[in-house]
Amino acid sequence: MHPTFAQYLDLHVAWETLELAGGDEPLEGPAADFAAVASAHPEVQAAVLAGKGRAQAGEQAEQALVLLAALSAVRTLERTVRWETPLQATREALYRAGATEEEASAFLAKLVVEEAFAFETPADSFDEALFEETLASIPALLGLDESSVAALLESFVKAAPARKGTLYRDAAKGLLEQAWADGAEPIAPEHVQAAREALGKRAGTAEALKAFIARLAQEELVGPLRRKALEAALV
Numbered sequence: 001m002h003p004t005f006a007q008y009l010d011l012h013v014a015w016e017t018l019e020l021a022g023g024d025e026p027l028e029g030p031a032a033d034f035a036a037v038a039s040a041h042p043e044v045q046a047a048v049l050a051g052k053g054r055a056q057a058g059e060q061a062e063q064a065l066v067l068l069a070a071l072s073a074v075r076t077l078e079r080t081v082r083w084e085t086p087l088q089a090t091r092e093a094l095y096r097a098g099a100t101e102e103e104a105s106a107f108l109a110k111l112v113v114e115e116a117f118a119f120e121t122p123a124d125s126f127d128e129a130l131f132e133e134t135l136a137s138i139p140a141l142l143g144l145d146e147s148s149v150a151a152l153l154e155s156f157v158k159a160a161p162a163r164k165g166t167l168y169r170d171a172a173k174g175l176l177e178q179a180w181a182d183g184a185e186p187i188a189p190e191h192v193q194a195a196r197e198a199l200g201k202r203a204g205t206a207e208a209l210k211a212f213i214a215r216l217a218q219e220e221l222v223g224p225l226r227r228k229a230l231e232a233a234l235v
Contacts, residue, residue, distance in 0.1 A: 001116035002126045004030040004076040008069035011061065015052050018045065033075040038068055070109035077112075082128075086135045093139040111135070111186070118188040119229055133223035134186050140220050141184040149176065149184070156215050164204065171208035172215075174198050187213075187222060189233035196234065206234045 007030055008014050014034065021027060021035035038045040047064035051057025077083040087108065094104040111134055121127045153172055160168035178198070179191040192209060199205045213230045216222040222230065 001121070001123050002073040002077070002112055004033060005069050005073040005112055005116055006123065008034050008072055009065065011048070011051060011057050011065055014048055014065055014068070018049065030072065030076055033079075034068065034072040037071045037075055041068065041071070044068055066113065067106075067109065070112045071105060073112045074105060074108045086132055090135045090138050093142050097142040114186065114188060118190060120232075127225075130223075130225045130229075133225050137186060137221060137223055137226075141186065144184045144221075149180075152215070152219065156212060160208075160211075164208065167202060167204055168208045168211065170202075171195065171199060171205060172212040175209060175212060184221075186226065187216070187230060189229055192230050192233040210234055 008017070017027070017031050017034050018038055020031070021038070026032070027035050038048070044064045044067055047060050048068060051061025074087070078087050090108065091104050094107055095101075099107065111131070115121070115127055115131050115134070116123075119127065119130065121130075153169065153176075156172050157165050157169045174195040175187065175191060178194045179185065179187040192213070196205055196209060210231055213222060213227055217224070217227045
């Protein structure tokens with residue numbers, strides 16, 4: 001989990017920072033990032049502040065906070081030399097795919113949330129290698145369209161072992177239905193688990209899913225670290 005994201009998942013820290021942002025002293029570092037992001041998203045900021053003073057802040061405030069915290073982490077990353085180039089490359093790929101600046105930021109924020117919660121990484125550790133690998137896979141994922149996905153599936157099924165074509169087709173389609181229902185994006189362990197559950201107790205399901213993950217890796221749609229995590233979800 002990125003440190004800025006972790007820091008601002010605490011509502012009390014968020015409220016305090018927003019209060020300080022209205023003062024005379026300028027904020028620095030992650031606090032300045034959070035305040036700037038909150039200012040740029042007044043409706044989301046209002047939802048976070050609406051939870052203040054209540055016995056329970058409420059789900060809406062918590063969801064709004066996750067968004068602000070993730071966007072703040074993206075802002076922190078983008079002003080860091082280590083991440084400036086890969087993040088800019090990903091932004092440019094998103095822009096070429098038709099995303100607006102706000103949509104690109106939201107997509108990057110989603111990747112921050114995924115790194116934090118979708119993998120078995122300690123909460124106090126930011127998996128830089130996985131995050132960088134994920135960024136590198138985005139242009140290939142954005143380059144997919146309906147015809148290229150159909151061709152990928154057809155090729156995968158044709159290469160299936162004898163008498164396993166139907167199972168391989170169902171496994172591949174099931175995984176993509178879980179992961180790419182709203183468009184191609186990084187596949188997470190939860191997608192693999194959901195696809196396996198949906199396929200039921202059919203013999204060879206794990207084998208078929210693992211084979212399709214390998215094919216996705218071959219096409220550079222899944223990096224080595226993500227592939228390992230996806231395969232682990234089948235154990």
